[in-house]
Amino acid sequence: MKHPFKKVSVIGLGYIGLPTAAILATHGVEVVGVDVNKHAIDTINQGKIHIVEPDLDAMVHSAVMSGMLKAVLKPEKAEAFIIAVPTPFKEGHKPDLSYIEAAAKSIAPVLEPGNLIILESTSPVGTTEKLADWLPKIDLDIAYCPERVLPGHILREIVGNDRVVGGLTPKSAERAKQLYQIFVKGECLTTDARTAEMTKLTENSFRDVNIAFANELSMICDELNINVWELIRLANRHPRVNILQPGPGVGGHCIAVDPWFIVDSAPNVSRLIKTAREVNDSKPHYVLAQVKEKLKKMKNPKVACLGLSFKADIDDIRESPALEIVEHLAKEKVDLLVVEPHLETLPKTLQLPHVKMTSIDEAMQSADLIVLLVNHRKFSHIDRSLLRAIPIIDTRGVFA
Numbered sequence: 001m002k003h004p005f006k007k008v009s010v011i012g013l014g015y016i017g018l019p020t021a022a023i024l025a026t027h028g029v030e031v032v033g034v035d036v037n038k039h040a041i042d043t044i045n046q047g048k049i050h051i052v053e054p055d056l057d058a059m060v061h062s063a064v065m066s067g068m069l070k071a072v073l074k075p076e077k078a079e080a081f082i083i084a085v086p087t088p089f090k091e092g093h094k095p096d097l098s099y100i101e102a103a104a105k106s107i108a109p110v111l112e113p114g115n116l117i118i119l120e121s122t123s124p125v126g127t128t129e130k131l132a133d134w135l136p137k138i139d140l141d142i143a144y145c146p147e148r149v150l151p152g153h154i155l156r157e158i159v160g161n162d163r164v165v166g167g168l169t170p171k172s173a174e175r176a177k178q179l180y181q182i183f184v185k186g187e188c189l190t191t192d193a194r195t196a197e198m199t200k201l202t203e204n205s206f207r208d209v210n211i212a213f214a215n216e217l218s219m220i221c222d223e224l225n226i227n228v229w230e231l232i233r234l235a236n237r238h239p240r241v242n243i244l245q246p247g248p249g250v251g252g253h254c255i256a257v258d259p260w261f262i263v264d265s266a267p268n269v270s271r272l273i274k275t276a277r278e279v280n281d282s283k284p285h286y287v288l289a290q291v292k293e294k295l296k297k298m299k300n301p302k303v304a305c306l307g308l309s310f311k312a313d314i315d316d317i318r319e320s321p322a323l324e325i326v327e328h329l330a331k332e333k334v335d336l337l338v339v340e341p342h343l344e345t346l347p348k349t350l351q352l353p354h355v356k357m358t359s360i361d362e363a364m365q366s367a368d369l370i371v372l373l374v375n376h377r378k379f380s381h382i383d384r385s386l387l388r389a390i391p392i393i394d395t396r397g398v399f400a
């Protein structure tokens, strides 16, 4: 394919930057990946990966072996730079842009007139303008193009999903679009940078508000003694209703964070988005209270906790509500049997004498209470006849 980019640099080689770097490299672009983590650099240069994502290892391996991808600690000259660094929040749910600022300052010395700079990190509205202020005052094209890939399906979605490309000028949007068209098969839709920033925040807030609705329904149904799973199944038979699924809370590093960037920017008018965050953040405490209520009536109970990851069929435990609940129970010295088929060992915080990692069968044999926290496919195959005798708190409706 003909395109004007021979050499592209990707700053930040995490869950978004590394797949982006690898896919560009396998499309004939020379890619220099930059990261501050020496371990990540060394791993990638050996053709291996330091994160977990299906099939990414093979793609990185082939990109590195072909000589089209290398990882370095210090930025070097390129025609385009893609910044994919974290944007967490700090105290008071205020966005922390320090990683973007550091990335901008690190590339500043190697930038040349005519370079294209793209920010991919999820960011509050106005960040791309701030980025321009942190860069040298030379002729640069600057654009914002948020990632939208689903962890676990990144390599499929990075190619197939439509992309929103927001330029500080129409020319920068057009140039960024040309770059993404090297590997994106979805449509690349151009707009201005502020709208593109808000689009990303809106997508994740939409999902958060909808999950909060489902979580609120689950708590209402508990009070009214109604099965929430049946309720949602029935309501969803209406042609214009599509309610999501309740759970023990919202985990991961995007949906529980991004809505706060909207709330921080326009606090007086983001009431619904803020309340949704509070509802979802309160759900792990609600589940804990349910567990403690059941334990009150038991003597030296053993509690089987099914699942630790932040969602089904993955091994990612970052910001996991399931982990938060199990850690709380562990702190209260409850005897725990933890089943997590996607992990080989317990996370450090759970390596305690009264917490044991077990198989599903072992947990079923000796548990006095089952708390289902993640809807892993493997759990739906548990023999229902074994369950009948044991009390269950099923936060995901697997046994409903």
Ligand code: SAJ
Pocket: 122, 147, 148, 149, 150, 151, 203, 204, 207, 211, 244, 245, 246, 247, 248, 249, 250, 251, 252, 253, 254, 255, 310, 311, 312
């Ligand atoms: N969850 C529920 N009920 C549901 C759906 C999800 O409780 O019905 C929970 C999950 O269990 C999990 C959390 O929500 O704890 C988030 O999971 P998710 O699958 O909704 O999303 P993520 O965080 O894996 O990825 C999201 C995606 N955004 C949208 O679907 C709008 C992805 O496309 C984004 O690229 C990603 O955030 C990101 O990086 O921003």
